[in-house]
Amino acid sequence: MAGVRVYRSLALGALGLLALAGCGASSTEQAAPAPSKTEYQDGQAAKVVSVQSANSLTVDVDGATEQVRMVNVAAPTENNNEMSGACLVQESADYLKKKLPEGTEITLQFDDAQIGSTGALDAAVYLGDELINADVVGAGMATTTYATAKDEFYSEISQAQQSAAEKKVGLYDPSIDCTIPYQIAQAQQKVKSAGELGEEADRERVYKEASTLYNQLSEATQAPAQWVGSIVTLDSVSTQLDDLRGALDKNYYDENGMSEADYASATATTGRPG
Numbered sequence: 001m002a003g004v005r006v007y008r009s010l011a012l013g014a015l016g017l018l019a020l021a022g023c024g025a026s027s028t029e030q031a032a033p034a035p036s037k038t039e040y041q042d043g044q045a046a047k048v049v050s051v052q053s054a055n056s057l058t059v060d061v062d063g064a065t066e067q068v069r070m071v072n073v074a075a076p077t078e079n080n081n082e083m084s085g086a087c088l089v090q091e092s093a094d095y096l097k098k099k100l101p102e103g104t105e106i107t108l109q110f111d112d113a114q115i116g117s118t119g120a121l122d123a124a125v126y127l128g129d130e131l132i133n134a135d136v137v138g139a140g141m142a143t144t145t146y147a148t149a150k151d152e153f154y155s156e157i158s159q160a161q162q163s164a165a166e167k168k169v170g171l172y173d174p175s176i177d178c179t180i181p182y183q184i185a186q187a188q189q190k191v192k193s194a195g196e197l198g199e200e201a202d203r204e205r206v207y208k209e210a211s212t213l214y215n216q217l218s219e220a221t222q223a224p225a226q227w228v229g230s231i232v233t234l235d236s237v238s239t240q241l242d243d244l245r246g247a248l249d250k251n252y253y254d255e256n257g258m259s260e261a262d263y264a265s266a267t268a269t270t271g272r273p274g
Contacts, residue, residue: 040110040121048104053077054092054142055133056120057100061108069120070133071111072157074145074227076171082227083216087171087178092141099132100125106132111152124153134160140170143230165234172237180217180231184240187213191247203251211253214244 046059046066054075057068076089100106108123115122125132133153136142138160146154165172165181174181187210194206218241220228231237245252 040108042109044108044110046106046108048100048102048106050102051093051097051100053089054096054136057096057125059106059108059121067120068108068125069118069122070125070136071114071122072144072146072151072154073133073137074143074230075136076142080227083183084171084178084180084231085227087176088141092136092170095139095141096132096136099135100127109153113148113150113152131156133157137161138164140164140167140172143171143227145225145227145230147225161230162234162236165231165236168236171231172234180228181237181240183213184217184237184244188240188244188247191244191251194251207248207251208253210244210248211251214241214248214252215255217241 040061044061046061046068049058049060049065051057055070055073056075057070059066059068076085076087076092078086078089080086104127107126108121109126110123131153134157137144137157144154144158144161164170168174168181170176171179172181173179174185176182190206191210194203197203197206217228217232220226220232221238223229224233232241
């Protein structure tokens with residue numbers, strides 16, 4: 001399986017909220033509209049107030065409090081039910097808190113394609129010349145996501161994710177039991193040891209469980225903007241998944257529960273005698 005990302009375009013709605021006030025001497029008077037988040041310019045200075053997760057933080061912008069969501073970064077959360085989605089939640093938040101303690105002065109850059117896509121102030125966060133979005137992902141503390149094929153910051157952040165996977169850190173550490181690489185490695189080890197099991201039913205159970213994992217992860221490669229898809233389309237994880245399929249060999253079971261060996265037997269052509 002190639003570790004190639006297939007972009008999927010998503011339609012984004014524009015953010016256009018107006019705040020109207022009814023107070024004043026004349027009923028025809030209206031308060032000026034509240035500043036739109038789209039009015040911030042690249043290079044906007046901000047100061048960190050607090051960090052909520054590996055991709056969200058509260059900042060002060062010229063006296064206004066804003067909730068920033070880092071573009072092209074998906075953070076693990078307690079309520080993420082996807083495979084490994086709740087892995088390293090506290091560790092990832094602590095990483096960003098250490099990187100951006102309260103009072104840190106940062107700079108915000110914006111991608112027009114993603115303004116208003118989350119309901120927060122969607123931005124690329126810079127600490128000096130360092131893109132924090134890429135730093136968090138490069139430390140294995142978050143994954144990538146994207147909105148369109150033209151996302152301005154995605155390429156750099158995606159490269160950071162590839163690097164994290166190659167280094168086997170954070171969400172790509174095969175020794176951490178909540179990561180996808182760990183689950184693949186465990187499945188492959190069980191498959192390789194299945195021959196030592198005395199009962200055929202036990203061997204079959206191992207092969208079916210490993211095949212189910214393989215099938216689920218293979219299907220996720222069709223959605224690389226999603227949490228699992230972002231991980232399994234990485235080169236090193238893709239290779240690991242291929243190795244699992246190779247270990248299964250003819251003991252692989254497809255989505256319909258048929259093993260490769262059974263399929264070969266069922267489709268074999270019987271030769272004409274004589």
